Amino acid sequence: MAPIRNARVLFNSHPEGYPVPGETTVYDATPTIDVDNVPLNGGFLVKTLVVSVDPYFRGRMRKPDPKSYAAYAAGFALGEPLYGYGIAKVLRSETPDVEVGKYIYGPNIMHQEYTVYPGLGTTLRLIEKHPDLPWTAYVGAAGMPGKTAWFAWQEFSDAKAGQIAFVTTGAGPVGSMVIQLAKAAGMKVIASAGSEEKVQFMKSIGVDVPFNYKTTDTREVLAKEGPIDIFWDNVGGEILDAALEFSAVYGRFILCGSIAGYNQPHVPIKNTPLIAVRSLHLHGILVFRLEHKYDKAFYATIPEKLASGEIKYSEEVVRGLEGVGDLILRVQKGENKAKAVVVVADE
Amino acid sequence: MAPIRNARVLFNSHPEGYPVPGETTVYDATPTIDVDNVPLNGGFLVKTLVVSVDPYFRGRMRKPDPKSYAAYAAGFALGEPLYGYGIAKVLRSETPDVEVGKYIYGPNIMHQEYTVYPGLGTTLRLIEKHPDLPWTAYVGAAGMPGKTAWFAWQEFSDAKAGQIAFVTTGAGPVGSMVIQLAKAAGMKVIASAGSEEKVQFMKSIGVDVPFNYKTTDTREVLAKEGPIDIFWDNVGGEILDAALEFSAVYGRFILCGSIAGYNQPHVPIKNTPLIAVRSLHLHGILVFRLEHKYDKAFYATIPEKLASGEIKYSEEVVRGLEGVGDLILRVQKGENKAKAVVVVADE
Structure with a gap:
């Protein structure tokens, strides 16, 4: 198959106040990827299905401060794609424990359509979907x-x-x-x-x-x-x-x-x-910091309660990575109506 | 025995900034008491040996604020003696569980030389002294x-x-x-x-x-x-x-x-x-709020460690209730050199 578009959202500049769509972050539709032939080097290739836009993104946009003892995860890197919680489907794999057709979840799902990961590392995990829940729920109430x-x-x-x-x-x-x-x-x-x-x-x-x-x-x-x-x-x-x-x-x-x-x-x-x-x-x-203690019990309990309606949730779904910048701003201003989620692609 | 002096320190006015000796609090040497005949009405009479002056006194000097949910103990009452942690010796008693010659400790020892209490209530308790510690320690490191x-x-x-x-x-x-x-x-x-x-x-x-x-x-x-x-x-x-x-x-x-x-x-x-x-x-x-849980273990452990010198402590001892007002101010300003204690009387 010929190379196809691999659009992404880049971190472009450190905002002073509220992040500015098109300035703080830039949607870039120019890259392409040959999904059949891109080298995996022992890793795996995924197609991004869902990315989450969350309030903590603003902290990742700060200028690095060497004097600070802040325990934040690293900030977004200028000129590189944003990343956050998301769901992606495995298209190809050279990693035995990551089978084609499975789904991954974690805090470092890139805001781009296709990504090669070297492995699951310590932050990504395989995830299964409850038949009565959409993937979007897995970065919200079930995430x-x-x-x-x-x-x-x-x-x-x-x-x-x-x-x-x-x-x-x-x-x-x-x-x-x-x-x-x-x-x-x-x-x-x-x-x-x-x-x-x-x-x-x-x-x-x-x-x-x-x-x-x-x-x-x-x-x-x-x-x-x-x-x-x-x-x-x-x-x-x-x-x-x-x-x-x-x-x-x-x-x-x-x-x-x-x-x-x-x-x-x-x-x-x-x-x-x-x-x-x-x-x-x-x-x-x-x-x-609490994941090691409660993660297993959470997945054993909460998705079922969400699917049955015992616990209610709501979400505001935006389609396409081009909407990320605007959604980030709306989340920072509290203008989103519910959990902000971006559907990057259907399966 | 004829009536004798029963000096006291009165709370006289709510301070604006730092408490002012002679204005916020007033030493009053005019009252007398007939220690042999003062009616006990089923309670007991004590001679005050030691009173403590502590930073929290300032909170007790605030004007009552009905809008506040503050969980402070009641403030000092205008025209009434100050009170705080202290040690007093039982001179007479009509309360079976409070024997003459014993000592009491608690947060409501009055800043006056002699006091009749109706009973131990929920806050006073009998206390025994380690032979190698002074009573002053029992409102400080051992209090x-x-x-x-x-x-x-x-x-x-x-x-x-x-x-x-x-x-x-x-x-x-x-x-x-x-x-x-x-x-x-x-x-x-x-x-x-x-x-x-x-x-x-x-x-x-x-x-x-x-x-x-x-x-x-x-x-x-x-x-x-x-x-x-x-x-x-x-x-x-x-x-x-x-x-x-x-x-x-x-x-x-x-x-x-x-x-x-x-x-x-x-x-x-x-x-x-x-x-x-x-x-x-x-x-x-x-x-x-933690006393119920640890009080017994504290008295079983700490006085001995203080007496043996394993744990060190220091105190600044003032003699006589007339020194209370000045000591309160010095504690608020941090000018005291160590734990501020007033010896009201020897045994």
């Missing part, structure tokens, strides 16, 4: 965001029936999973998001007190509905400060992200002295 | 501050040999106990205090990197000697922010106090996003 919620909830929530949870970005893939875990534990759930549509979705998955933080004062809600026993935070800044203010004694804070400060300066936090006064526990989490 | 350090270290430090601890107020009764626990666990210890004399004391108890935060830049020390696996904080503000900046992945932060913000506005914290990035754990602690 990294769902795992983030489920792993950390098992490890740190110490959930008790009758207690109160407050969940930010409650319509997103992490928040909506946390909400359903909290409800299943018998908790009262307060949750925030940034649009009326998201408020309706949060209501549909059982949130007792859903609110739009853009039109309703968070402190007023918490003063009336708190104090908070569990705070799940994807936002940081002002909302974290408010949650500290209205925390209950022995409150557990699971700090998962701080998107309020990804594209503009962080709002400093004033209420840290309450951590001692109220004997609070704040746990920072990154999904891959 | 609340020592317990604070020891309880929380057992519960939250997850100490590992070879790791690095950073301890603030390292010459104080909490900090110096933490330092010795960290050294006993085989850790490298960085510790800060506010005078050269305190730096020398920290050196004498084994600190590897003692420094005076008033003359040495904390960030420079941490950049060179960190990153920090365990941070013990009694200070808050800028130092907490610096510790977050130079934290190691999986770092444990034990937040015990934040004196930097007790008498002036808190410095807001900018580095909270690193809590998620580095999977940090921040634990706020208050000693009485």
Whole structure:
């Protein structure tokens, strides 16, 4: 077969504030690949089916800072394709444990149509699909965001029936999973998001007190509905400060992200002295640091619950890598309606 | 016996910034008591031997705030005596379980020479003295501050040999106990205090990197000697922010106090996003919330180690309740040289 297009999305420049489609990232449809003959050198060739666009992408776009002890994974490299969680199908293989026709999942699926990997390495894995779930779910509720919620909830929530949870970005893939875990534990759930549509979705998955933080004062809600026993935070800044203010004694804070400060300066936090006064526990989490402990149980449990509808999820699907840049911006601004996923190709 | 003086220290006004001796608190030598005939109404009469002056006193001096969910114990009442940890001797008793000649300890020993209590209640307890320790130690290394350090270290430090601890107020009764626990666990210890004399004391108890935060830049020390696996904080503000900046992945932060913000506005914290990035754990602690779990083991272990010199401690002893107001101010300013204790009377 003659060489075919191997389009990709390149990281082009470090953004100052919000990433700019076409400038921060560039869609490049010029490369080609001869899928039948490209040398594998002992590795395998995949066709990318799905790539995920997630809030943490912004951290990967920062300029490297040698003074920082930051434990981030490496940033995106200028002039190279973006990468993130995704699903890809194996087209050819010289690796015995990666058979043709199987599917791989991991945090380093390239934002390009075809990729040769030297091997699974420590981060890629083979994955099987539940017959009643789409592949897109495997980068959302059945993938990294769902795992983030489920792993950390098992490890740190110490959930008790009758207690109160407050969940930010409650319509997103992490928040909506946390909400359903909290409800299943018998908790009262307060949750925030940034649009009326998201408020309706949060209501549909059982949130007792859903609110739009853009039109309703968070402190007023918490003063009336708190104090908070569990705070799940994807936002940081002002909302974290408010949650500290209205925390209950022995409150557990699971700090998962701080998107309020990804594209503009962080709002400093004033209420840290309450951590001692109220004997609070704040746990920072990154999904891959809990994977060894909970991964197996997650795949044995969650896809089935998603397929049966016991746990609900929602996603916003964009088709084609050309939509990645715009979707990244919309995720950073919270304008996406649900988990942002890009379908690169059908099987 | 004729009535005798029953001097006391009254809480007189809510301070704005630092407490002012003679204004915030007033020494009042006018009351008298007939120790032989004062009615006990089923309770017991004690003579106060020792009272402790601690940083947390400042929190008790705040105006009550009905909007706050703060879990503080009640504030000092205007016109009433101060109270805090102390040791008192039982002079008379109508309570079967409190015998004359025994000693009591607890957080509500009044800052007055003689007091009638209705009973031990839930906070007072009988206490026995190690023959080689003074009573003053029982409000310091063998009392609340020592317990604070020891309880929380057992519960939250997850100490590992070879790791690095950073301890603030390292010459104080909490900090110096933490330092010795960290050294006993085989850790490298960085510790800060506010005078050269305190730096020398920290050196004498084994600190590897003692420094005076008033003359040495904390960030420079941490950049060179960190990153920090365990941070013990009694200070808050800028130092907490610096510790977050130079934290190691999986770092444990034990937040015990934040004196930097007790008498002036808190410095807001900018580095909270690193809590998620580095999977940090921040634990706020208050000693009485861990007492049920560790109190017995503490008294069985620590007084003997203090008496034998295996664990070192230091104290600054003031004689007479008239010195309380000035000592409170010096503790708030960090001008005390060691654990601040007032000997009210000898036996």
